[in-house]
Amino acid sequence: MTTTTNAPAPPNPYLVLGAAIALPASGHVILGVPVRGLQFIFFMVILAWITAKIAPPDASFVGRHAGGFLIYALSILDAYKMARVRIAQWVHSARHGGDTAASSAQPDI
Template sequence: MRRPLHPYLVLAAAVILPGGGQVLNRMPTRGLIMIFFMLSLGIVTMELAAPGRSFIGRHAGGFFVYAIAVMDAYMTARYRWALFRQRLSAPSL
């Protein structure tokens, strides 16, 4: 079994580059799906937001999916890290 990347490294990549955490978790299709919905919902909320709203308010849908993508990447990496450590410490037969 290949050693997974540390969850904090994946978290940093996910925060800096949308979809980057999923790519580091070897799930590039999932990363592309997250980016697609991030852009789609960002555009939808931009069109539906009332005039005079802040940048965050105009793109709230995209930021929501971005937050979910960051959490997804971190939790997946954390799960894989824990599974790897558990298998490492298990006695071999």
Template sequence: MTDGTATPVNPYLVLGAAVVLPASGHVMLGVPVRGLQFLFFMVILGWVTTKLAPADAGFIGRHAGGFLIYALSVLDAYRIARIRHAIWVHKARPAGDSAGGDAPSNI
């Protein structure tokens, strides 16, 4: 685009990175502190649920708090990426182009 706005990161790339490595999606988006906060609470709640879970619980059950924050982190990184991409697409559209068909006709 010629307006000088940088192209945002592809939301699916951010989603893939966030699924593979926690907080990496936030780092790709330029908000590493937010990713670090998610990692901190992931570890803390994972530890808390290991102490509160019954002895016969499986791995997922013993670390359910950490997995909950992990899932929220993935969703948050993807949401931020989608919003940034949608804003970029909206700004890149020419002024007279409207998706709703409201453009004045030249009759």
């Protein structure tokens, strides 16, 4: 017996990417994992502060806060990857009618 669930489509990965670029953690909020976004913001601030303290005084703004920018870039990639994975899972489940048991069963040899 096959049961199909009509799950709503997850957010567009490009929307999530644009939001994550525009505002830190907003991509994670759109995906429904705001705590993960807050964790990224926390580490962004901490590493930006640390690099600001150890960077030479003649370094540029980006150089003084390089740790925060690194975490910011990683948060953008993380949000986009999560969105892409959710879309792929949604397409796969829609294509196979939501029946995961039939797709994982091995044929008898």
